Amino acid sequence: MPEDPEAWWSEGVLYQIYPRSYADSNGDGVGDLPGITQRLDHLSWLGVKGIWLDPITVSPNADWGYDVSDFCDVDPALGTLEDLDALVSEAAKRDLRVILDLVPNHTSIEHPWFIEARASRSNPKRDWYVWADPSEDGGPPNNWASSFGGPAWTLDETTGQYFLHNFLSEQPDLNWWNPEVRDEFDRILAFWFDRGVAGFRIDVVHMVIKDAQLRDNPPVEDGDHWFIKMRGQRQFYNSCRPEVHDVIKRWRKIADSYTPKRVLIGETHVFDTEMLASFYGDDDELNLGFNFLMIHAPLSAEALGKIIEDTDAAIPPGSAPVWTGGNHDNYRFPSRWAEGDADRARAALVMLLTLRGSVFLYYGDEIGMPDTEVPLEQILDPVGIRMYPVFGRDPERTPMQWSADPGFGFTEPGVEPWLPFGDAASFNVADQVGDADSFLTLTRDLIALRDAESDLRSGAFTRIAAPVGILAYRRGDGFLIAASLDEGAGGVISGVNGEVAASARRFRDGEQIDGDLTLEPGDALIVRLALSRQPL
Numbered sequence: 001m002p003e004d005p006e007a008w009w010s011e012g013v014l015y016q017i018y019p020r021s022y023a024d025s026n027g028d029g030v031g032d033l034p035g036i037t038q039r040l041d042h043l044s045w046l047g048v049k050g051i052w053l054d055p056i057t058v059s060p061n062a063d064w065g066y067d068v069s070d071f072c073d074v075d076p077a078l079g080t081l082e083d084l085d086a087l088v089s090e091a092a093k094r095d096l097r098v099i100l101d102l103v104p105n106h107t108s109i110e111h112p113w114f115i116e117a118r119a120s121r122s123n124p125k126r127d128w129y130v131w132a133d134p135s136e137d138g139g140p141p142n143n144w145a146s147s148f149g150g151p152a153w154t155l156d157e158t159t160g161q162y163f164l165h166n167f168l169s170e171q172p173d174l175n176w177w178n179p180e181v182r183d184e185f186d187r188i189l190a191f192w193f194d195r196g197v198a199g200f201r202i203d204v205v206h207m208v209i210k211d212a213q214l215r216d217n218p219p220v221e222d223g224d225h226w227f228i229k230m231r232g233q234r235q236f237y238n239s240c241r242p243e244v245h246d247v248i249k250r251w252r253k254i255a256d257s258y259t260p261k262r263v264l265i266g267e268t269h270v271f272d273t274e275m276l277a278s279f280y281g282d283d284d285e286l287n288l289g290f291n292f293l294m295i296h297a298p299l300s301a302e303a304l305g306k307i308i309e310d311t312d313a314a315i316p317p318g319s320a321p322v323w324t325g326g327n328h329d330n331y332r333f334p335s336r337w338a339e340g341d342a343d344r345a346r347a348a349l350v351m352l353l354t355l356r357g358s359v360f361l362y363y364g365d366e367i368g369m370p371d372t373e374v375p376l377e378q379i380l381d382p383v384g385i386r387m388y389p390v391f392g393r394d395p396e397r398t399p400m401q402w403s404a405d406p407g408f409g410f411t412e413p414g415v416e417p418w419l420p421f422g423d424a425a426s427f428n429v430a431d432q433v434g435d436a437d438s439f440l441t442l443t444r445d446l447i448a449l450r451d452a453e454s455d456l457r458s459g460a461f462t463r464i465a466a467p468v469g470i471l472a473y474r475r476g477d478g479f480l481i482a483a484s485l486d487e488g489a490g491g492v493i494s495g496v497n498g499e500v501a502a503s504a505r506r507f508r509d510g511e512q513i514d515g516d517l518t519l520e521p522g523d524a525l526i527v528r529l530a531l532s533r534q535p536l
């Protein structure tokens, strides 16, 4: 299948923004759309091609924007539709695209559709949601567990039936078997595409269709991924149903009908690469599917090398994989992967930004921002409250650290941010921007190198044998990348001739390699190969 020349998303670097935490333009402690617009110069200077915003639609915030009560308006805390239009047009002036988050699996319990649906069994909106009678003992209709823990069903006392919620009970699941729901979402897609939005990241896209017979999920098995085991059941009947592909194809037709084409990126939270690849369809479903195997793996050459190789092989020819070190649901990679070791975080960044496909940075990644410890009394994430102290999502959602000044460039001095500030004195944009050795300069240089070198953007990925703990691969004919990922890993890769085009710890930039490429712990090197003498 030929590469699509319009597929601007397939090899560039994109950037995820959690809008409440990026930049607060009106001093209320909450980031907003005008704040993002004011920071576009940073993003264009960094070299990213587009931004994905976590939900900006109206929400009572039981799950911070992922419980939508109006799909076609902006939440007042974040701005207005006019602010969004201004953001899209200012971004376009800088050649940046704006991607929004679409949440089709569920609504807020406060959405007018659900308020109607629960009013009576005969309400016309009743069938927009998934309702079922109690089981014989009066309990939930089946054994499905919510992804956030506990049963996925809540009894509606008034009408005597249970409604399904794969997440919080404040997030009732829509019934995607209902053609009216499909039609309504066609209109929602068009509403945003017509405003110039470049595409959607689609929340839990693999889950939207459920088994029509609501059969029980099977138990986990020994060989299952640790994340599935943690859930206690295989999400076989409430996830990845074959019929979901029809829904995605329908959306793709709408996205492709626009000029330029709009992009569809799925939150494909699945645990095998074949399943992930299936969501690309025959170039008629998602354009990109996030890869959670990578996020849920340790920073280990063996583990990540296998995931990257398997994914690269599974994704349909002509399509691009997606790589990311973290997002708003997972701890930041400098903490989760590198455990605060700055060299390992740099090595991870070199790896991410030299893989084939599309790379998403999460805001703050460019300065190596670590997680922020949020004390129990300040936790706002409903999952964090339920699972304290084992897991929570606030540590990666704290305000962007723009400077060391009061308010840290996020808000006005003295204003209390909605989540506490992290260690902005040690990690901030202003201090790193002019520093040749900083994480930020490394990020920008790596993006610029990727932009300048077609092999780093689209060259084939070929893994190369390397000492334990080192991940090595070629990109096209022109580059070899070797990164010490495991703690303390070092060694030699022989037969390499060329020059170091960029290095994680900067002092090796420009080094000539004449046969033996030596890596010390924490090294990650991008070698421009001397083409006439490359035996590898």
Ligand code: GLC
Pocket (backbone or CB within 6 Å): 063, 066, 067, 103, 167, 203, 204, 267, 328, 329
């Ligand atoms: C996705 C979102 C997450 C949200 C959940 C329910 O996983 O990324 O933040 O809580 O869906 O909408």
